[in-house]
Amino acid sequence: MNPNYLDFEQPIAELQAKIEELRLVGNDSRISLSDEIGKLEEKSRKLTEQIFRDLTAWQVTQLSRHPQRPYTLDYLDSIFTDFDELHGDRHFADDAALVGGVARLDDKPVMIIGHQKGRDVKEKVRRNFGMPRPEGYRKACRLMEMAERFKMPVLTFIDTPGAYPGIDAEERGQSEAIAYNLAVMSRLKTPIIATVIGEGGSGGALAIGVCDELQMLQYSTYSVISPEGCASILWKSAEKASEAAHAMGITASRLKELGFVDTLIDEPLGGAHRNPRKTAERVREALSGSLERLQAMDTETLLERRYGRLMSYGAPQ
């Protein structure tokens, strides 16, 4: 099994392996295999289209966690210029699971805040698998308030399994750190745009997710609890995760139907990781559009609109 492909993508992986083989043979011999390769590539594309046409909520969950999926810092490199990373919550530590700093989007200053996962084992551990501790959320809060002072929009990138469930995190007030951010973000006098690029894991995601506009990548998820967690509580078995993912409606497309998402960003065929550059370009377009809309509003309108939006969640129909 090719680790770059998920279980449901294995037929594509097999086809791609064949194409690779033919290429190697073609390089060695004088016979041109380009026609044959072209045919197979067309077949592979069709197969991918077919498989990706109708993904289950669980398959989308797997894609949202794909080890090659672009992370916050990847988008930083491709969308923004002139990034200065800022560190620390000024109280306890710097949390590498949550990054932030000032950068430029189309030359205009913006504040970026996002969860960060690691690629290799060492980096994964250093980034704590994208699960922030209270100091991460407090750093985020500090940067948001700084953005308010310096009149910069806040752009957040959400990609976390959740806030870290550890002894130290509890000791330092994980709940309070999250709650505090929710309160501050509800009245921050600058536009906030949140983009879910991978996993939107519960309160740990929402703690940088209160916003004026929510964008979600096509194969990202946003959920009150992980499908595994939900399954082990309600079905008494983590193996029912796929059913739980479906029941909770955690995919971008379902959440768009339910009215939570403003902009759904289509991913390239096969997912963001198959063409990170194209994905980044689309995220950038969505961000620019969203910023233009929000920056046309005066602060009072913006805040009233944000409050109204928050109050509308689950309001009696």
Next chain:
Amino acid sequence: MSWLDKIVPSMSRTQRNDRRASVPDGLWRKCPNCESVLYLPELEKHQNVCPKCQHHLRLTARKRLNWFLDAEGREEIAGDLQPSDRLKFRDSKKYKDRLASAQKSTDENDALIAMRGALDGLPVVAVAFEFSFMGGSMGAVVGEKFVRAATLALEEEIPLVCFAASGGARMQEALFSLMQMAKTSAALEKLKLAGVPYISVLTDPVFGGVSASLAMLGDLNVAEPNALIGFAGPRVIEQTVRETLPEGFQRSEFLLEHGTVDMIVSRPELRERLGSVLRKLTHQPVVGVSADDASVEVGDFSPLPDEPDASRASR
């Protein structure tokens, strides 16, 4: 079947099987801490605090508010709000059926009760979570009721008090329930900016989405003794860190030590302590001193109760 039988089914079953038992069902309850067998009317007289060991047993939301607020002038807020199953959620059971059975067993519409009233004459809005309604979980109705209570407190400029007891967000309402965290926190931020006091009382247990929103945002966070309070549940943490958790982890006393709560107050002292703090925050005289005698300037002040209490004034 009484509400108590639901909570202690095993106990009532043994009673029913015991032919010698001459007492009616559900008149006795064992303290989960010291195991003393307690006479229910006696236990209720002490607001479910064990008279032997002072263990704080859970109290239903309605009993809690009826005890906390003065008997005069209590008025329920948004009591008619009904939960709805927006996602047609179904696990081993339909959410609709879970709601129906929770409503039947608790006689409440959802897991939060809100009331306006007074605390020793001081007008307040108070809300309480009903833990026996699906673990006090926060869905759309809980969030909406909380916001309506907070908005009333804001408009009338009277303090808000919340008694939290909840396992967290209600999974069956998925993202609708997650967003209640942001919704309730936004409403509380308005109170904060307007200088309207909010006291969050943490009772056993408070976790997840409720802990990481409205329950931690009090001007004062107050805990009942020995309540279990945290973000992640102890089992989840144990599985993650693969260590045994320290003694007393996530108990009220642990939170006090780590600076998360302002004070631990036992239930019998709660009315008096909260009243005392709120009267200072709202510049009201101590109970028993009339507004005319007080040196501070006061706004509208409803009539004082007839019986002055020296012990309250001494705090």
